[in-house]
Amino acid sequence: MSDADTRPEPVTFALLGYGGGGRFFHAPIIAGAPGARLGVVVTSDAERAARARAEHGVEVVGSLAEAKDLGVDAVAISTPAATHTDLTNQAIDLGLPVVCDKPFALDARSAIETVQRAEAAGVLLAPFQNRRWDSDFLTLQRVLTEGELGDVVRFESSFERWSAGDPPAAGGGLVRDFGAHLVDQALHLFGPARSVNAQARGGKGREDDFRIQIEHVGGVRSELSGSWKQALPGPRYRVTGTRGSFVVESPMDVQEEVLLSGRTPSSEGAAWGAEPASRWGWLALGGGAVRRVPSEAGRWPDFYAGFAAAVRGRGPVPVDPWDAVETCTTVDAVHGSIEHQEVVYLTE
Structure with missing residues (x-):
């Protein structure tokens, strides 16, 4: 049996947001990380949607729920800072492992509540400290x-x-x-x-x-x-x-x-x-x-490679979410x- 036969299926990510952060700092890193693939972009902006399709050949939808319906394995959030906590909590409630860009939250209390929410739900969570x-x-x-x-x-x-x-x-x-x-x-x-x-x-x-x-x-x-x-x-x-x-x-x-x-x-x-x-x-x-x-x-791709491995049960998340609480x-x-x-x- 070859290594390819035993290698797990790549983890398919939905990327929320395709502005500067999503387009330049998440999409190409996910696409270039071993064990990960970019499958879906979530945006309601028509111009960004067209750009995501042209640059990565991905499905584009308008909501996190629609992304889940397409069968994604995990979520990466690269949206304005004020939306991070709400979107991260939505992903957790949908049972989707989630990476949240910095700042992880706008205050420590929100960060603590989100990390505890993920732990209670048994959902993997990591701050994007690339x-x-x-x-x-x-x-x-x-x-x-x-x-x-x-x-x-x-x-x-x-x-x-x-x-x-x-x-x-x-x-x-x-x-x-x-x-x-x-x-x-x-x-x-x-x-x-x-x-x-x-x-x-x-x-x-x-x-x-x-x-x-x-x-x-x-x-x-x-x-x-x-x-x-x-x-x-x-x-x-x-x-x-x-x-x-x-x-x-x-x-x-x-x-x-x-x-x-x-x-x-x-x-x-x-x-x-x-x-x-x-x-x-x-x-x-x-x-x-x-x-x-x-x-x-x-080695920024190592972050997403590590998170994908964690999703497949092959190790811990690359950055402990409690580190984000300490930073906040x-x-x-x-x-x-x-x-x-x-x-x-x-x-x-």
Whole structure:
């Protein structure tokens, strides 16, 4: 018997939403993930429906219930942030395993209720934290595991770019949009937050620039920066340890720009996610030794491959939904710190 004979049927996803996020960041990643296939797009927009059919040859329907009737195995949600909780709950109630894009919810209470709802129904659920499979983040994890930095004392991370317009309202505000990734990565690396302090420019939900300081329970301090109006973005990462530092100067993982150019995991094959040497990070050790660190290849398709495997009973979901609750709880504290101009303590 060949491997093909024992391989499970691909998991057919319905993608809710075919705006920029659905079209560029979900559809091609699902289509290029082993064990997954894009079968249905849910949208009521005629122009987006025509585009989805032309680009992926999929069925297009107007509701989640219609997608279920077509026999899909799972749902991916890429719609405006304010709709995430309601649509995720609808999918859970229909018994469909569901991936929800960030922000997972607009507050921690809603996130908790959704995760508990999924657990009670026995339905698989995961937040789309694809940035855990960024090239630079995977490389950073490798550097930390190898231990040359010593004990980490400070983690600096930024999502900064320049745009002539305002941040899209659909993201729920820059703190929740960019912050969902920045906070998730910091918590994933260094554990829960003891306290947060934050500053932002613009009202809640309309921020175009922010800074967050997190003191982790384990003692590491994270300094996170997000900006929509930064003409000269700072380094993506700078990690300071007791024996050295690691810096990634390139402002963003290559997978984003490749997808926006129209290339996909399916079209790029084995070259997918590879960073040119000019974008590799630098490792500097005390005493003056400095060297380039070859980057891991970015692997966003691994998220959907892992979720598809979980649907087939072959492992856990790639991101625990309770991680999304922890991120939402921390982001709620960030908003509280900005509003009251004070440090907010999450744990004593």
